Amino acid sequence: MTGCAFDLAHYGEILDAAQAGGYRFVVFDHEPEPRDLFLRHDVDMSLDAALVFAELEAERGVAATYFLMTRSDFYNLDSRPGERALARLRELGHRVGLHGVHPHAALDDRFDPVLAWHTPEPEYMSEPVDGVVNVMRPPWFDPANYRSDSNQHWRSGCPHDDLREARFEWLQLLVHPEIWVFDGATMRETMESLIAAERDVMLRKMGENRIDLA
Numbered sequence: 001m002t003g004c005a006f007d008l009a010h011y012g013e014i015l016d017a018a019q020a021g022g023y024r025f026v027v028f029d030h031e032p033e034p035r036d037l038f039l040r041h042d043v044d045m046s047l048d049a050a051l052v053f054a055e056l057e058a059e060r061g062v063a064a065t066y067f068l069m070t071r072s073d074f075y076n077l078d079s080r081p082g083e084r085a086l087a088r089l090r091e092l093g094h095r096v097g098l099h100g101v102h103p104h105a106a107l108d109d110r111f112d113p114v115l116a117w118h119t120p121e122p123e124y125m126s127e128p129v130d131g132v133v134n135v136m137r138p139p140w141f142d143p144a145n146y147r148s149d150s151n152q153h154w155r156s157g158c159p160h161d162d163l164r165e166a167r168f169e170w171l172q173l174l175v176h177p178e179i180w181v182f183d184g185a186t187m188r189e190t191m192e193s194l195i196a197a198e199r200d201v202m203l204r205k206m207g208e209n210r211i212d213l214a
Contacts, residue, residue: 004154004158004160006149006152006179006180006184006190007180007183008052008056008180008181010160010180011053011056011175011180012056012060013160014158014159014160014163015056015057015060015062016060017160017161017163017164018037018163018164019060019062020163020164021163021164021165021166022035022166023035023036023037023163023166023168023171024036024037025037025039025062025063025064026038026063027063027065027095027112027114028065028095028097028112028114028133028135028140029133031139031140032139032140032142032145032170032172033170034169034170035166035169035170036170036171037163037170037171037173038065038135038140038170038171038172038173039057039062039063039064039065039173039175040064040065040067040116040135040172040173040174040175041053041064041065041066041067041174041175041176041177042067042099042116042118042174042176043066043067043068043069043075043099043176043177043178044069044072044074044099044118044176044178045072045074045075045178045194046074046075046177046178046181046182046194046198047068047075047081047082047085048181048197048201049177049178049180049181049182049194050066050068050085050089050177051085051088051089052177052181053175053177053180053181054066054088054089054092054094055092057092057094058092058093058094063093063094063095064094064095065094065095065096065097065112065114065135066089066094066095066096066097067096067097067098067099067114067115067116068085068086068096068097068098068099068111069098069099069100069101069118070098070100070104071100071101071104072099077110086110095112095114096110096111096112097111097112097114097115097116097135098111098114098115098116098132099116099117099118100115100116100117100118101117101118102117102118102120102121102124103124105129105132107132113131113132113133114132114133114135115129115132115133115134115135116134116135116136117134117136120136126138126141135172140172141172142172145168145169145170145171145172146171146172146173146174147159147171147172147173147174148173148174149174149175149176149179150174150176151187152179152184152186152187152190153187159171159173178190178191178194182194182197
């Protein structure tokens with residue numbers, strides 16, 4: 001065990017611990033059953049980070065649900081990179097849900113009927129949405145069976161030991177790819193690493209769009 005760092009090596013250890021504990025990686029198409037692990041990724045800023053996660057999971061035979069935004073400040077699903085990311089997630093066997101910005105919850109054929117609100121407020125976080133599974137609504141959400149790494153902090157501790165020892169009856173596990181793919185001991189450092197990487201991506205995109213950088 002490398003310790004509870006927010007890096008790809010430890011994320012792989014968490015997946016391995018869940019498999020060692022006898023958990024099944026499932027999607028939000030049924031109510032929780034014993035040893036179900038609903039692996040969820042809210043993709044807030046980086047499709048590239050999501051694809052790194054998706055490849056790592058596929059290598060282990062793990063399926064996750066990726067929640068993507070149609071109103072993101074950071075990426076565009078209608079762009080060529082956005083379309084490629086959607087297609088690759090599907091090719092790898094993952095599901096795609098909507099990471100909605102309240103109150104907008106219109107799903108098109110790019111999405112499975114599953115929703116996770118972006119930075120939700122308590123008054124609507126667990127409210128029902130017609131025809132859609134809201135993953136923060138019971139029975140899929142239960143504080144005793146939920147762990148999140150939001151802002152690079154496990155509020156109830158890193159779950160890898162509890163998964164290996166099968167201490168959860170079932171679990172919804174929210175992991176944000178950006179936190180793990182980009183280097184940083186703090187959230188600020190990790191976001192600085194993301195910004196540096198995005199600079200290189202922007203330069204490449206400029207070249208692809210025939211912008212003369214000479």
